[in-house]
Amino acid sequence: MRFDDMTEAIGNTPLVRIDPAVHGLRNIDLYAKMELLNPFGSLKDRAAWQMARPLLAGAAERGDTVVELSSGNTAKALAMIAGLHGLRFKSVTNRMKVPEIKDLLLLLGAEIEELPGQAECLDPSDTEDPLARMHRTLTSNGSGYVHTDQYFNERNVEAHLHGTGPEIIKDLDGRAPDYFIACVGTAGSSTGVARALRQHAPDVRVIGLVAAKSDFIPGIRTIDEVHEVGLFEPGVYDTVETITADDAIDGLLTLVRRCGTPAGPTGGGAFHGAVRHLRAIDGGLTERRTAVFIVCDRVESYLSYVRERRPGLFGRPAKRHDVRTLTEAEVADAPTVEIDEALRWPGLVVDLRSPYAFQALHIDGSINIVDELFAELLHGGLPFSRRQPVLLVCPVGEKSARYAALLTRMGHPSVRSLAGGIIAWRDAGARLVRD
Numbered sequence: 001m002r003f004d005d006m007t008e009a010i011g012n013t014p015l016v017r018i019d020p021a022v023h024g025l026r027n028i029d030l031y032a033k034m035e036l037l038n039p040f041g042s043l044k045d046r047a048a049w050q051m052a053r054p055l056l057a058g059a060a061e062r063g064d065t066v067v068e069l070s071s072g073n074t075a076k077a078l079a080m081i082a083g084l085h086g087l088r089f090k091s092v093t094n095r096m097k098v099p100e101i102k103d104l105l106l107l108l109g110a111e112i113e114e115l116p117g118q119a120e121c122l123d124p125s126d127t128e129d130p131l132a133r134m135h136r137t138l139t140s141n142g143s144g145y146v147h148t149d150q151y152f153n154e155r156n157v158e159a160h161l162h163g164t165g166p167e168i169i170k171d172l173d174g175r176a177p178d179y180f181i182a183c184v185g186t187a188g189s190s191t192g193v194a195r196a197l198r199q200h201a202p203d204v205r206v207i208g209l210v211a212a213k214s215d216f217i218p219g220i221r222t223i224d225e226v227h228e229v230g231l232f233e234p235g236v237y238d239t240v241e242t243i244t245a246d247d248a249i250d251g252l253l254t255l256v257r258r259c260g261t262p263a264g265p266t267g268g269g270a271f272h273g274a275v276r277h278l279r280a281i282d283g284g285l286t287e288r289r290t291a292v293f294i295v296c297d298r299v300e301s302y303l304s305y306v307r308e309r310r311p312g313l314f315g316r317p318a319k320r321h322d323v324r325t326l327t328e329a330e331v332a333d334a335p336t337v338e339i340d341e342a343l344r345w346p347g348l349v350v351d352l353r354s355p356y357a358f359q360a361l362h363i364d365g366s367i368n369i370v371d372e373l374f375a376e377l378l379h380g381g382l383p384f385s386r387r388q389p390v391l392l393v394c395p396v397g398e399k400s401a402r403y404a405a406l407l408t409r410m411g412h413p414s415v416r417s418l419a420g421g422i423i424a425w426r427d428a429g430a431r432l433v434r435d
Helices: 044-062 073-084 099-107 130-139 154-171 188-200 245-258 265-282 299-309 328-332 355-360 371-379 398-409 421-427
Strands: 015-017 028-034 065-069 088-093 111-114 145-147 179-183 205-211 239-243 289-295 348-351 390-393 415-418
Touching: 015 154, 028 154, 028 265, 044 065, 044 073, 044 145, 044 154, 044 188, 065 073, 073 088, 073 099, 099 111, 099 299, 154 188, 179 188, 179 265, 188 205, 205 265, 239 265, 245 265, 245 299, 265 289, 265 299, 328 398, 371 398, 390 398, 390 421, 398 415, 415 421
Parallel strands: 028 289, 065 088, 065 145, 088 111, 179 205, 179 289, 205 239, 348 390, 390 415
Antiparallel strands: 015 028
16 A cells, blocks of 8 residues: 555554453453554554644644643654654653653654643643643643643544544444443543444443552553543443553563564553453353454553563562562551641651652652652662651652551651642641742
């Protein structure tokens, strides 16, 4: 086939049947929509092109810069689309968590601006959040930017309502699947595909997958984060279930090793969540059913992510003193303090959030050790004297509780986690300062 440029190759990705010997389902045919085969490497190619296309001519005339609040695949696709049209691209984010993505964006000529956002996900209702202030700047007339606005742009949804969803129906010989299992990020793909499938067959069941609150899975948000996204509609999903980073990596390994599919963590999470959900209903079925999940992108961009969590896969020894070795009982018993006691804390306060969130607002006198660096410190042993009282702080008190539990196991008697985290501190009206 012949194209005039790479954007014409977006879409029409294959729908591939997963061998039943791999997933073990007896009465359900499971298919993967292979969005990793889009030309720029991910599902986000569709949304990026749909959002940017009507804006490009005007941007070229004015010499504007294409910009998106993104640290992942949307930024990558937009950087390549902007380059095709002789335009600059800027990625605005409060945290670039995956180093391979950052390196790739720089290679593509993108500018990266990291701002001190208070959360990992944009919340424009928080008027004091620097990331939200940037969002307002980008949407103002004459800003010099063309903002594709993936969190609130309905064209994000339309890319899948008119593209991904109908393609699935076509490849299933004109039938919609009985089940659609979708990871929830911006909610554009899950919402668009769900609408398309239900227009064809209203009884399609849609299962949304979100990340566990204490986990980071690239491309998948926690339930708290998805409620901050303008495109998220709870009514789209018949049920919303949680998956962990370990689930995502387990699924990734199965797809890579058994299915010839170089899937990233989002695709791995989708596969794992799909099989787990479908196994619970498989035995009760009396006739065959069909289910579809999406493989969003490729594994190559996430090798450091996998290596950090599964060093043994790369011939490296397991790390000592890792929070992932904690039992749920240890986490439940993590030593915590409430706001009243924290206000009188006599020792060190360690804020585990990103440097940008710390700069935005933090407890007066606290020090910032970002969680990844703190984890590295713990691998070598106790980073503080056992006589030093230490209060750990994170956004909502979950990550800090895990570190407090680990330090307790390691023999530190005076470590505590701030219950409810910086959010509870703020809501209690306790003093916060800004750098």
